[in-house]
Amino acid sequence: MPPDVTWYTKLWNIIKPLLFGGGTKIDLSHAKNVIVINNPQCSGPITVSQSGDIVTLNVAAFPNRGAELAPVFREALNDPDGFILEESAFSRIQSIQSHEDSAETKEEIDFFRQILPPADVTILRACLYLKKIHDENIHHVEVARLKSQISRLHGKRGTNMANLCTAGYFKSWIRPLYEEFSRIEGDKTDALKKFQKVYHTIVEELPWTVFAAQTMSEYELEKQIAYKLDKIKSYGTDFLNIHALSKSNVSKVRSVIPHIEEQFPNIRTSVREEGASIIVRLRINPDPKDA
Amino acid sequence: MKPTLTFHVSAKKFVLDVFEKTVDQEKYIVEKDNSEQRVLTAKGEEIRLGDFAGIRHGSGIFVKSDITSLVAASDFIRR
Numbered sequence: 001m002p003p004d005v006t007w008y009t010k011l012w013n014i015i016k017p018l019l020f021g022g023g024t025k026i027d028l029s030h031a032k033n034v035i036v037i038n039n040p041q042c043s044g045p046i047t048v049s050q051s052g053d054i055v056t057l058n059v060a061a062f063p064n065r066g067a068e069l070a071p072v073f074r075e076a077l078n079d080p081d082g083f084i085l086e087e088s089a090f091s092r093i094q095s096i097q098s099h100e101d102s103a104e105t106k107e108e109i110d111f112f113r114q115i116l117p118p119a120d121v122t123i124l125r126a127c128l129y130l131k132k133i134h135d136e137n138i139h140h141v142e143v144a145r146l147k148s149q150i151s152r153l154h155g156k157r158g159t160n161m162a163n164l165c166t167a168g169y170f171k172s173w174i175r176p177l178y179e180e181f182s183r184i185e186g187d188k189t190d191a192l193k194k195f196q197k198v199y200h201t202i203v204e205e206l207p208w209t210v211f212a213a214q215t216m217s218e219y220e221l222e223k224q225i226a227y228k229l230d231k232i233k234s235y236g237t238d239f240l241n242i243h244a245l246s247k248s249n250v251s252k253v254r255s256v257i258p259h260i261e262e263q264f265p266n267i268r269t270s271v272r273e274e275g276a277s278i279i280v281r282l283r284i285n286p287d288p289k290d291a
Numbered sequence: 292m293k294p295t296l297t298f299h300v301s302a303k304k305f306v307l308d309v310f311e312k313t314v315d316q317e318k319y320i321v322e323k324d325n326s327e328q329r330v331l332t333a334k335g336e337e338i339r340l341g342d343f344a345g346i347r348h349g350s351g352i353f354v355k356s357d358i359t360s361l362v363a364a365s366d367f368i369r370r
Contacts (some may be wrong), residue, residue: 008293033297077310086356146358
């Protein structure tokens with residue numbers, strides 16, 4: 001066989017004789033995806049979808065349990081862009097790519113790539129994808145699963161970034177914060193240095209937000225809100241936003257707020273509810289003309 | 292047309308076998324000829340069978356199934 005024969009041509013040559021004994025002509029040139037399965041319950045080694053674009057290889061039904069396929073698969077990965085991926089991981093990657101190909105997401109990622117530490121850019125991209133799933137408002141279990149992966153892998157910083165991103169703070173607060181530093185400082189390096197210091201505090205400490213979590217008791221939630229209200233002036237802001245998603249978290253926030261209002265008589269409370277989510281804004285010492 | 296190559300979760304061990312890898316007692320993926328040597332992701336992390344999502348370019352770059360790893364891998368997978 002000439003050396004420039006592709007791995008998939010070699011694969012077709014291996015499998016063709018096994019397709020109906022090789023007597024039937026099947027055009028494999030339209031195949032877009034080769035799926036490898038291992039199903040001893042299924043006797044056929046090869047299935048080709050009606051449209052010819054999916055070829056399923058059941059290694060359990062191959063004469064040598066698929067050993068003859070191994071060199072071809074190894075060769076497939078010699079391509080610089082070669083890969084073999086578990087089906088759901090591949091679908092997820094395609095979904096991520098399609099999301100990031102949209103002009104709005106692309107612009108957002110390109111912007112943050114210039115101002116965030118490189119490790120945070122990958123976390124942010126994962127968080128933006130999480131936000132997309134979150135905003136579709138249909139895959140609640142998936143949202144919880146993705147968020148827990150980000151938290152498990154990136155700790156408190158990851159959890160905070162996921163919460164900030166799904167609540168829209170990267171776009172509505174963190175980006176304008178950099179733009180403001182950039183406007184004031186003039187010099188980009190100085191602006192970036194100052195921004196990153198504040199940004200670090202934001203993602204590590206969430207100075208102006210509290211996210212009610214399932215694992216948090218009412219007491220813990222109240223304690224966290226009171227702690228942040230005490231410190232809020234030192235962060236240079238005068239408000240604290242309390243976010244809750246899901247019925248139980250919303251009800252936790254509802255029962256805690258009256259206690260907070262007792263402890264901090266100088267706060268003004270405003271509430272925004274949407275579906276099973278609530279945002280309570282507590283503003284300290286509001287300007288009398290705004291009251 | 293170059294087809295994409297994917298596998299069902301049932302073929303995980305077959306794929307590892309193709310690339311001469313196996314799994315140690317703690318379920319980490321290791322070299323078949325040296326069970327002391329655990330394989331690594333592009334970030335240098337060891338990888339358990341349960342987190343294995345695939346391999347890209349050559350037989351050395353293992354991909355984990357969590358969302359951040361897939362975001363990072365998406366840069367190397369053709370669109």
